[in-house]
Amino acid sequence: MSIKRVFLITVGFISLALGIVGIFLPVMPTTPFVLLAGFCFSKSSKTFHARLLANPYFGKLIRDWEQHQILSKRTKIISTGMIAISGASIGYFFSDKLWLQLLCLPFLIFAAIFILTRPSTPSPNRNEKRL
Numbered sequence: 001m002s003i004k005r006v007f008l009i010t011v012g013f014i015s016l017a018l019g020i021v022g023i024f025l026p027v028m029p030t031t032p033f034v035l036l037a038g039f040c041f042s043k044s045s046k047t048f049h050a051r052l053l054a055n056p057y058f059g060k061l062i063r064d065w066e067q068h069q070i071l072s073k074r075t076k077i078i079s080t081g082m083i084a085i086s087g088a089s090i091g092y093f094f095s096d097k098l099w100l101q102l103l104c105l106p107f108l109i110f111a112a113i114f115i116l117t118r119p120s121t122p123s124p125n126r127n128e129k130r131l
Contacts, residue, residue, distance in 0.1 A: 005045070008043050008044035008045075009040070009041070009044045011040045012048060013037070015034070015040060016034065016037035016052070018033040019034040019037060022082075027089055031075060031079050035065050037052060038058075038062035060072075070120055071120065076115055076116060079112075080115060083108050083111055084112075086104075086108060087105070
């Protein structure tokens with residue numbers, strides 16, 4: 001097994017674990033970590049990638065992203081809502097640490113912009129990637 005493959009599998013599992021943690025913690029995003037896990041597994045392990053695609057919770061999200069580069073409206077609403085909750089939580093719990101708030105703010109803004117600027121439906125004029 002190559003070092004690159006081991007690295008990608010490791011990053012894939014760490015990303016998936018962080019994505020699962022993000023389901024329960026409002027300060028952790030789920031969508032980017034799950035998409036990263038899907039990418040890593042697609043480049044390193046057909047077995048892990050297939051299992052992730054078959055997952056009832058994450059499969060559709062990853063298939064939509066890989067085939068059409070889209071995020072559903074539901075995913076966008078939940079993701080941006082969690083980003084807003086994360087920002088509010090950081091502001092509330094770390095109100096005495098302005099440096100931490102300023103450090104987190106650009107990441108939250110970038111994540112929200114990235115999510116909101118992705119299309120929600122496949123474009124009919126675009127060549128679709130197939131698995």
